[in-house]
Amino acid sequence: xxxxxxxxxAHSTNPRGGVVHALELADALTRLGHEPVVHAPxxxxxxxxxxxxxxxxxxxxxxxxxxxxxxVEIRAADYVRHFEGAARRFDVFHAQxxxxxxxxxxxxxxxxxGGFTRTVHHIDDFRDPRxxxxxxxxxxxxxxxxxxxxxxxxxxxxQFGIGASxxxxxxxxxxxxxxxDGREEVLRDRLRLGAGPIVLSVGxxxxxxxxxxxxxxxxxxxxxxxxxxxVIAGGASVLDHRAYQETFAAALAAxxxxxxxxxxxxxxxxxxxxxxxxxxxxxxxxxxxxxxxLVVLEALASGVPCVVSRIAPFTEHLREDEVVWCHPHxxxxxxxxxxxxxxxxxxRRLARRGPEAAARHDWDTTAAAHLPVYQRQxxxxxx
Numbered sequence: 001x002x003x004x005x006x007x008x009x010a011h012s013t014n015p016r017g018g019v020v021h022a023l024e025l026a027d028a029l030t031r032l033g034h035e036p037v038v039h040a041p042x043x044x045x046x047x048x049x050x051x052x053x054x055x056x057x058x059x060x061x062x063x064x065x066x067x068x069x070x071x072v073e074i075r076a077a078d079y080v081r082h083f084e085g086a087a088r089r090f091d092v093f094h095a096q097x098x099x100x101x102x103x104x105x106x107x108x109x110x111x112x113x114g115g116f117t118r119t120v121h122h123i124d125d126f127r128d129p130r131x132x133x134x135x136x137x138x139x140x141x142x143x144x145x146x147x148x149x150x151x152x153x154x155x156x157x158x159q160f161g162i163g164a165s166x167x168x169x170x171x172x173x174x175x176x177x178x179x180x181d182g183r184e185e186v187l188r189d190r191l192r193l194g195a196g197p198i199v200l201s202v203g204x205x206x207x208x209x210x211x212x213x214x215x216x217x218x219x220x221x222x223x224x225x226x227x228x229x230x231v232i233a234g235g236a237s238v239l240d241h242r243a244y245q246e247t248f249a250a251a252l253a254a255x256x257x258x259x260x261x262x263x264x265x266x267x268x269x270x271x272x273x274x275x276x277x278x279x280x281x282x283x284x285x286x287x288x289x290x291x292x293x294l295v296v297l298e299a300l301a302s303g304v305p306c307v308v309s310r311i312a313p314f315t316e317h318l319r320e321d322e323v324v325w326c327h328p329h330x331x332x333x334x335x336x337x338x339x340x341x342x343x344x345x346x347x348r349r350l351a352r353r354g355p356e357a358a359a360r361h362d363w364d365t366t367a368a369a370h371l372p373v374y375q376r377q378x379x380x381x382x383x
Contacts, residue, residue, distance in 0.1 A: 003033050003034050003035055004029075004034045004035065004036075004091045004092055004371075004374055004375075004378065005034075005035045005037075005089060005090045005091045005092070006026075006029065006034060006035065006036040006037070006090060006091065006092045006093075006094060006374065007036075007037055007039060007083075007089075007090040007092070007093045007094065008022050008025065008026050008036050008037065008038045008039065008094045008096065009022075009038075009039050009040070009079065009093070009094065009095050009096060009097075009100030009103065009104065010022040010023075010038060010039065010040040010096045010097065010100065011040065011041070011075070011096065011097040011098070011099045011100060012040055012041060012042075013040045013041075013042050013046065013047060013048045013049060013058065014049060014267065015049045015050070015234065015267065015268075015270065015273075017121065017291065017292070017294050017295070018096050018097055018119075018121050018291075019040065019048075019049075019096075020294055021096065021119070021121070021148070021169065021294065022038050022096045023038055023048065023050065023052055023054070023056075024170060024172070024363045024366075025363065025366060025367055025370065026038045026052065026053075026054035027052055027053040027054050027363070028170070028363040028364045028366065028367035029054070029367045029370070030053045030054045031053070031364065031367075032364070032367055032368065032371075035055075036054050036055070037054065037055045037056065037057055037090075038052070038054060038055075038056045038057070039056070039057045039058075039059050039079070039082070039100075040056075040057075040058065040059060041059050041060075041061035041075045041078055041079070041099070042058035042059060042060070042061055043061040043062075043063070043064075045058060046058075049267075049270050050270040057082075059078055059079060059082045060078060060082070061075060061078050062074050062075075062077075062078055066240050066242075068128070068131055068240050069128055069130040069131040069134060072098060072099050072102060072131065072134050073102070073134070075099045075103075076099055076100075076102040076103040076106065077103075078103075079099070079100060079103030079104075080103050080106050080107060083103070083107055083112070083113075084107075084112065091374075091378050092116075092117065092374045092377050092378055093107075093113050093115075093116040093117070094116065094117045094118075094119070094370075094374075095116055095117070095118045095119070095138065095142065096119050096121070097119075097121070097138070098134060098135050098138040099138075100138075101116075101118050101137070101138025101139065101141065101142065102134055102137055102138045102141075104116040104118075104141070104142075105137055105138060105141035105142075108141060109141075114380065115142075115143035115144075115377060115380055116141075116142055116143060116144075116377070117142060117143065117144040117145070117146065117370075117373055117374065117377050118138065118139060118142035118144070118145050118146070119145075119146050119147070119148070119167075120139060120145060120146075120147050120152055120156055120164065121147075121148060121152070121291035121292070122152060122289060122290065122291040123135065123139075123152070123155060123159070136160075139156075139160060139162070140160060140162070143377060143380060144165075144373050144376060144377050145162050145163070145164035145165070146164055146165045146166070146167045146369075146370065146373055147164045147165070147166055147167070147291075148166070148167060148168055148169050148291050148292040148313070149166065149168075149291065149292050149312065149313035149316055149317070150166060150312070150313070150316055151312040151313045151316065152164070152291060152313070153166055165369065165372075165373050166369070167366050167369040167370055167373075168292075168317075168361060168365065168366050168369060169292045169294055169297065169361055169366060170297075170361045170362045170363035170364075170365065170366045171294070171297040171298055171300075171301050171358050171361055171362070171363075172301075172363070173301055173355070173358065173359060173362075175274055176274055176277065176297075176298045176299075176301035176302045176358070177274070177301065177302065177303075177355070178278065178302060178303035178351070178355065180275070180278060181274060181275060183271070183272060183274075183275035184275045184278055184279055187272055187275050187276060187279060188279055191231065191263050191265060192260055192263070193229060193231070193263070193279060194227055194229060194260075195227050196225075196227065196228060196229060196281055197225055197227075197228050197229075197281035197282065197342050198228075198229055198231060198279055198280045198281050198282075199218060199221070199228060199229065199230045199231065199280070199281070199282055199284050199338060200231050200233065200276065200277070200279075200280035200282070200283050200284065200299075200304070201214060201230065201231065201232045201233065201283075201284045201285070202233045202234050202283070202285070202295045202299075203233075203234050203235070203287075203295065204232065204233075204234045204235020204241075205232060205235060205241065205244065205245045205248045205264075206235075206241050206244060207241070207244050207288070208287060208288060208289050208290070209287055210286045210287055210288050210309075210328050211232065211244075211248055212244070212247055212248050212251050213286065213328070213329070213331045213334065214230075214284055214286055214331075214334060215230070215248065215251055215252060215255065215262070216251070216331035216334075216335075217284075217286070217331045217332070217334035217335035217338060218230045218257075218262070218284075218335070218338070219255050219256075219257060220331065220332065220335035221335050221338050221339060222257070222261070224339055225339075225342065228261070229260065229261055229262070229263055230261065230262045230263070230284075231263045231265060231276075231280070232262065232263070232264050232265065233265045233266075233268050233273075233276060234265075234266075234267055234268060235264075235266055235267065273298070274302065277298060277299055277302035277304050278302055278303075278304075280299070280304050281304075281305075281342060281347070282304065282305045282306070282307060282338060282341045282342055282347075283295070283296065283299040283304050283305070283306045283307065284307050284334070284338060285299075285306060285307065285308050285309070286307065286308070286309050286326050286328040286334045287309055287328065288309065288311075288328050288329070290313060290314070291313070292313055292317075293308070293313065293314055296308055296314070296318070296323070297358050297361055298358075299354070300322070300323075300353075300354035300355065300357045300358040301354065301355050301358035301359075302354070303351040303352075303354050303355060304351070304354065305323070305324065305341040305342075305346070305347050305350035305351060305354070306322075306323040306324070306341070306350070306354070307323065307324050307325075307326055307334065307337040307338055307341050308323045308324070308325060308326070309325070309326060309327070309328040310325040310326065310327060310328075311328065317360075317361070318357065319357065321353070322350070322353050322354070322357045323350070324337045324338075324340050324341040324346075324350070325337065
């Protein structure tokens, strides 16, 4: 296949799972001889959170408020304005989310592009009918669909009658390793981390990440490990999680936990993330819904034992003895799983198995799985 010019559209320049996937996919496609360009709305003009092998474009973004449906419409309109004069540059258009999906749906309806591919990482349960309609449009208007797990392949078929190709996910094994890079102690001092154990949660305070229930579980764990600290990293999201974050803050205030038992880092610099994983004694990832869970692969590659919800998609790509499983709706189950994962012998065994488990997933394989989809999309667009 000759080199394809591929416009990949993400919802933001922040280090969220879908954006990480878009950048890693594009870098892998570049290594395979194609010409992907990752785009994203960039209201502050700072560019993407990390350097890339592929070309990237920061799309000028208009001011938005807290109304998420309005934000989606505004960001989609920003995208439309950007591509009105640049659409002919690309062979294939690929949306990674609802914002870019709505933008490409509009461009398709106007005849400016022949069609587009959509990755459905997951589907949200929006109560706002306007937002739900935008989510649906961003899915059904696409011509080709890809997913990262069988879970979402089945849900797309059941809910929309749509067939999707599974492309999987990957992890950068050169970046996420057990080998220290010299940043660990500086980061430990900056975050004021003690003897631990250190329980790491990545993704910020969100309903999908189950952070309130994790806090309850952590408080229970402190009975066994009185010096344990919970580090909650990340949290840059395009959705409005303020109500849930207020619930979390109230639960933390009422928990009786001492100062610095819970450390909120906010977004972590790209260069610091591998060291942060290596500082952790266990990753707590009791999510109630995920597209795939890239964070778990990164932690496994770093030799960090993982506590993971016994739900799909985790049960698809993780083996029984590679993580410690928990029931995400039961704080006691999460607490017990954390305690089990911290047991010295099991912790050492999981640390050895983690990199082997992560090695089953690589970005070049993920990129290659996209190529038949792209080829069919290009043929359809030029039919």
